[in-house]
Amino acid sequence: MEKAEREQHLAIVRSTPDRLKAALTNVPKKLLTWRPAPGKWSIHEIVCHMRDSERLGYLHRYTQILTKDNPTFPDVDGDALALEGQYRRLNLREVLRDWRAARKACLALLRKIKAKEWTRMGSHETAGPMSLETVLQRQALGNDEAHLVQIEHIKKRWEILSKLQETPKAVAAMFRGLSDDEARRRPAPEQWSMLEILCHLRDVEFLFVERYGKIANHDRPTLRMIDQNDLAVRLRYNADDPAAALREFQTLRGETVALLSALAQQSWERVGLHPKRGEFGIAAHAVMHVAHDANHVDRLRVLRERAG
Ligand code: NI
Structure with missing residues (x-):
């Protein structure tokens, strides 16, 4: 040597x-x-x-x-x-x-x-x-x-999981004391209402937990994408029930956290193939997930403040 x-x-x-x-x-x-x-x-x-x-x-x-x-x-x-x-x-x-x-x-x-x-x-x-x-x-x-x-x-993992766990609470707080009309009010015709954002979070959660499961259990699976605006219109997000949407989001997020909490360290490095991003690992996906949360929670906060 x-x-x-x-x-x-x-x-x-x-x-x-x-x-x-x-x-x-x-x-x-x-x-x-x-x-x-x-x-x-x-x-x-x-x-x-x-x-x-x-x-x-x-x-x-x-x-x-x-x-x-x-x-x-x-x-x-x-x-x-x-x-x-x-x-x-x-x-x-x-x-x-x-x-x-x-x-x-x-x-x-x-x-x-x-x-x-x-x-x-x-x-x-x-x-x-x-x-x-x-x-x-x-x-x-x-x-x-x-x-x-x-x-x-371990510290990084803890940070990601605790942030993912916190989001449903932050979202629930934003809807507390809010009337359904206020939840459905669009700030501008082409901008999402609070309810539409919540339904988007719920459906994205459905997609993301599916992706984590696929990546964890299959070798380099191809990941599905969604057209979020098309979905919002087609599924009539703004006619949904806020309380039900919130519960669904909470349940799906619980599944995400349970799935990620059970992964061995090396599984976090497993990848799926994203149509646009290419190889997409669980760790990178979870970081994106946290950022996606923060983005929409910030927007909800702005709309909530406007609603009074
Ligand atoms: Ni989004």
Whole structure:
């Protein structure tokens, strides 16, 4: 391994305490223990796992390789440790403190390593022979980078799902105390009324949950599009019942959130083929979905203010 590459790995391992601290700043308590999908670790569990990997994995391996001739080190089974260690019951602040102490000890060892020592060997129970610099590489990339990315993914996922969950409440608030006439009033002949916007949100939701389901369950399915203005006229949105439309929208949105909440991380990268956009992944679609919500909720707010 080139020295430059090793230096890069060292820089990562040195920077992780600050990066982890930043990643955990202002994270709501509920999000810390929230699991991004069934069977997937929460941020809390990831940090507990990092502490155990640091102590039983990296610190142990560095110490062994530096003090023994070709030592063997055991595999660290993260899932077994999570169960035996009762991660959910641990105090995160204490876990972080312990992780930081173990990282400090690792860094102290790494600082003292002489150039020729980087190729000292050990043997990993399952992965086989491993040099000191390989252990460092695994710590920097396989552990630090991977877990920081994992935490960012969870935060992003949480943000999307909570926004999608909030929309029906925001829309319901806009219709509260509004007469049906007001809901049907068009600000201009060619502009949608509040009710038409609501019906549009409902029918788009029907389309979007269908797309998520297709993309999740089929390989590169072709996605359907709708002509929203044609639909508004054909389905006579403005003659619909606001309360019923709202309930339908709420139900469909509940299906969307349930479907997305059950997806494994890799499924978010699955794509469908959109007639205009081409490859369209679930993650990108969900971001568009949130923006679409915001757009129409803003418009509803403007119309609601005009209605008084
Ligand atoms: Ni729209």
